[in-house]
Amino acid sequence: xxxxxxxxxxxxxxxxxxxxxxxxALITFPTTSWAELSAEQKIILAPLxxxxxxxEIQRQMKWLGIAQRYSSMTPDEKVRxxxxxxxxxxxxxxxxxxxxxxxxxxxxxxxxxxxxxxETIKQQWQIYQELPESEKARLRSEATRNSSTAKPAPTIAx
Amino acid sequence: xxxxDEEEFALRLRQKLDAGTEQFRPQLTERLFQARRTALAxxxxxxxxxxxxxxxxxxxxxxxxxLAMMTAGLCAGLAGTYFWHLxxxxxxxxxxxxxxxxxxxxxxxxxxxxxxxxxxxASPNSAxx
Numbered sequence: 591x592x593x594x595x596x597x598x599x600x601x602x603x604x605x606x607x608x609x610x611x612x613x614x615a616l617i618t619f620p621t622t623s624w625a626e627l628s629a630e631q632k633i634i635l636a637p638l639x640x641x642x643x644x645x646e647i648q649r650q651m652k653w654l655g656i657a658q659r660y661s662s663m664t665p666d667e668k669v670r671x672x673x674x675x676x677x678x679x680x681x682x683x684x685x686x687x688x689x690x691x692x693x694x695x696x697x698x699x700x701x702x703x704x705x706x707x708x709e710t711i712k713q714q715w716q717i718y719q720e721l722p723e724s725e726k727a728r729l730r731s732e733a734t735r736n737s738s739t740a741k742p743a744p745t746i747a748x
Numbered sequence: 749x750x751x752x753d754e755e756e757f758a759l760r761l762r763q764k765l766d767a768g769t770e771q772f773r774p775q776l777t778e779r780l781f782q783a784r785r786t787a788l789a790x791x792x793x794x795x796x797x798x799x800x801x802x803x804x805x806x807x808x809x810x811x812x813x814x815l816a817m818m819t820a821g822l823c824a825g826l827a828g829t830y831f832w833h834l835x836x837x838x839x840x841x842x843x844x845x846x847x848x849x850x851x852x853x854x855x856x857x858x859x860x861x862x863x864x865x866x867x868x869x870a871s872p873n874s875a876x877x
Binding site: 619647648649651652653654655656659660663667668670671674675677678681685686688689690691692693694697708711712714715718721726727728729730731732733734736737 | 831841845852853855858866
């Protein structure tokens with residue numbers, strides 16, 4: 591009788607822990623060290639070499655997936671990917687989410703609209719880049735003030 | 749065979765055996781007695797040297813081993829499911845990040861709030877959502 595109560599108590603505690611704590615607080619999987627990567631992976635992921643060993647397993651898995659796709663990219667795409675890797679890895683989870691959402695919203699548009707939309711935004715981005723830094727800073731500041739009145743919903747960091 | 753017959757039979761059998769035993773030679777009786785004593789002593793030693801294999805202790809430990817194995821199985825299942833979830837999510841993030849990083853439009857174009865505002869003012873319909 592007492593043994594059955596103990597078993598139920600243990601099971602209850604285990605269930606409570608499982609539902610009340612996030613899984614990553616209970617389980618930590620071993621990550622892959624930079625030294626363990628293949629020569630090809632090291633060449634592709636070279637911009638991340640300094641940050642690699644501190645990355646959590648999911649980000650490592652994601653980058654290894656990108657390294658796998660790298661071989662099927664065009665030379666221009668390969669250059670752009672490597673140039674942006676380091677900066678991308680150092681963005682905050684919120685910034686990465688915003689960028690992904692923006693990119694996905696364009697990808698969801700119909701093919702004929704998407705090409706025009708991307709071309710327009712690309713041209714506008716180039717024009718914006720040529721604005722004086724003071725003007726860009728003013729716009730950013732104004733945008734921040736506007737967004738502080740309408741805060742985005744909190745999201746899970748990825 | 750009735751109950752009475754059984755008892756009668758057992759009584760007669762015992763009498764016959766007792767009578768047979770009395771006819772044993774004294775040396776044989778002594779050897780039988782010594783053998784019985786040795787067997788009983790060994791039985792007693794086994795119980796005192798290996799108390800853990802006693803059935804009562806085993807009965808107490810077995811449910812705990814079973815519970816520990818069930819808990820270990822549950823943890824292994826939980827870890828496996830979590831790993832599969834991580835892997836699945838990493839694969840989908842890798843797909844979108846790969847396309848985003850290799851695209852002509854840099855990620856900063858989506859992040860820069862100043863550009864978003866400037867774009868909205870320049871052409872209200874073309875700002876990326």
